[in-house]
Amino acid sequence: MRIPALLLTPFARPRATLALAIALTLLAAIGFSVLRDGDEPVRPLAVDDSATPSPVPSTTPSEPTVDADDDFEPPSRVLGTRRSVVRVPRDDPPPVKKKSISAPAPVSLKPVNFIAQRGELSRLLHPEIVTESIKVGMPDQVELYIEVTRPDPAEHGGGPWPVVMEISPYHGTIADRAGTRIFPDPKDADGELLGLTGYFAPRGYAVVMVDLRGTGRSQGCLDHLGPKDAQDVKTIVEWAASQPWSNGRVGITGHSYVGSTPSLAAAMKPEGLVTIVPSAGLATMYDHQFQYGVPYLLQWIGPIEAYEELAINRHLPTFLGDGYGDNFGNDMEDFGCGLPNSAATAGTGQLTGQYQAWHQARDWRRDAADADIPIFIVHGVNDDAARIPAAEWFFGMRAPRPDDKVWLGQWTHGGGGHVNTRLDQWQFALHAWFDKHLKQMDVDTGPPVEVFLNGGAVTSMRSWRALGEQLTFHADATDGSLSTTAPTATGSVAFAGSNFVNSVTFESAPVTRDTLITGLPELTLHASTTSSQVLHLIATLYATDGSVYRPISYCAIQPSLRDGVDTFTPVVPGEVMELHPQCFTSAHRLFPGERLHLRINTQSPHHVTYAPLDARVTIYTGPGMTNMVIPVIEQPTLYKDVPLQLEQ
16 A cells, blocks of 8 residues: 555656556546857847746635634644754854945846855755754644754754745655755765755754644644645734844745645745745646546546545555555544545546636735745656646746746756756855854845757846747648748648557758757647547647757647636537637757657647547648647747756
């Protein structure tokens, strides 16, 4: 019954066989730029306010209902205390003496070498640290288990210290309470991972590790980022900000599901929250499960079954292996009680991809986007678990803010044991961010936007919305071309939608120079199908040299949801529909000689794909018909990447 850790990334997944069996059962029930190395500044680009965000239904999430007074103060009780000394394998570099300045320096767009500036950061001055285990009561009397690691007050006084927080459902089962998942590189003199606790506490921080309700050693029922989780997050942030050892400034970080709780906190706007750093997170469960109605492979099943299995495993005996027994013998009245909160009880939308009440109660995008705090968001365009549409609440909904920062790169969800492949640069980037916003130090955190491209180049800009021009590529069924010139005649091409091998393709002429595609492509698709059953249409945009096809963006839609993800409109066989699939945000570099290749079918490696046995899909082209708008930055400055590791 043990869940392999690999399959639990980013959100808890069941065993592959179980996921496949459940998926098949449920599905059966529904029948271009020139490369210049140097320090030249990028030319200012016009702000484009027409970027299309993730599909958002007309409904808005209701406020969480909590039976508590507004002046509720969470009680807490200390369960235990342990002390330790952190030893580092090498000395920190001496601090850099800074020149006084009378006015803020202009923001440089050259990528910052965070390793080289580590001497400007807070230093390891408090090696003796103490960890306290605490239970904190929530408004509904449920107690959350928390571990607080901070400089030992017997050696370093009581602070106050700024707070770094991680809020996770994985503690004690598939992840530790040191925070090594989001911070996997720093090690002590013995080669042991330090994590957030062992790294930041000796540098003058209080690190608070929180078990979400119904997980780890916390009481209650798993809520899947629902209203109770939201109230818990608000309560625990305000509790931490009010403690005598706290300076009242809290920052939250985490990766994957743990990168989603920071967005939840931003949406709730608790007193004391001053920044979040979400890595591969999301702000709505809908973006976790579906891309405009098309379910994501494996992640679709997580809120249905896998998370509850994870919550149950904590109660089972330790002899079953790692990941079991962290709360064995305790809170047995909570055994399996999260099932009614899971997507398994959410209704037919789990089969059709329709946004329904369950998703509405777990949609925090608009409030998170409106949060008046600096956000440092980190996401991989090739993430194969927390897909990049999950970040569209930030890219598409949030107005450009001068204090925000974006890292967008080629990484997947955490291949090679690292969350973003930035290695030591990530260690010191996060350190710099927290020093700036929590300790309020004068620290350079780099350009607002850094995009790490394939081919080892980096581009940067002042705002994510300043993305240059948009080029429209028109599909032409008469010759299979993809061109910036619209066809003058109409045409059509069909494929058997029931055969995953079949597809229709359109291809452009070769590009003549390095070209950047950075932003959110927009696809307009005119199509019909011979079936009225639920069908998944997926369009994949590739870069190809004729032999290798490198995906740039995936666009998907369930045609019955063409009027909105919360509106089911039956498909009329043979009727031509205008469809606007949701696409993946892109950050890719095309090399001279490569072509753009658009393939439309019913499958992709990212999706649980399905087609009726009798389906035949026709794609229509012509004036104003099937086309793709692609965001292109013309002649930006590109830089070579900085070293990613400390010299040994």
